Structure formats: structure tokens, C-alpha cells
Amino acid sequence: MRTVGVVVNPIAGMGGRVGLKGTDGNVEAARERGAEQRAPERARDALDAL
Numbered sequence: 001m002r003t004v005g006v007v008v009n010p011i012a013g014m015g016g017r018v019g020l021k022g023t024d025g026n027v028e029a030a031r032e033r034g035a036e037q038r039a040p041e042r043a044r045d046a047l048d049a050l
């Protein structure tokens with residue numbers, strides 16, 4: 001059996017969903033606009049499907 005490591009950027013995609021051009025330096029602005037972390041849950045779902 002082999003082991004695979006996965007790194008997930010927890011703030012990936014937050015800015016685009018609230019009208020920002022990414023979250024680099026704008027995490028707080030994204031959160032103020034209602035952005036929520038979705039990348040960890042999506043990664044978990046994708047790995048569960050394997």
C-alpha cells in the first residue's frame with residue numbers, strides 16, 4: 001500500500017465567490033462579504049469518492 005499526502009489551501013476560491021479577484025491579502029474582506037471556506041470540504045468529498 002502506498003501513502004499519498006494532500007495539501008489543501010483552506011482559503012482557495014473564497015474571493016471569487018464574493019466578487020473579489022482572489023483572496024491574496026483580502027481574506028478579511030472576503031469574510032466580511034460572507035465568504036466561507038469550501039476547499040477543505042470539497043477536498044474531503046473528492047478523496048471520499050476514491
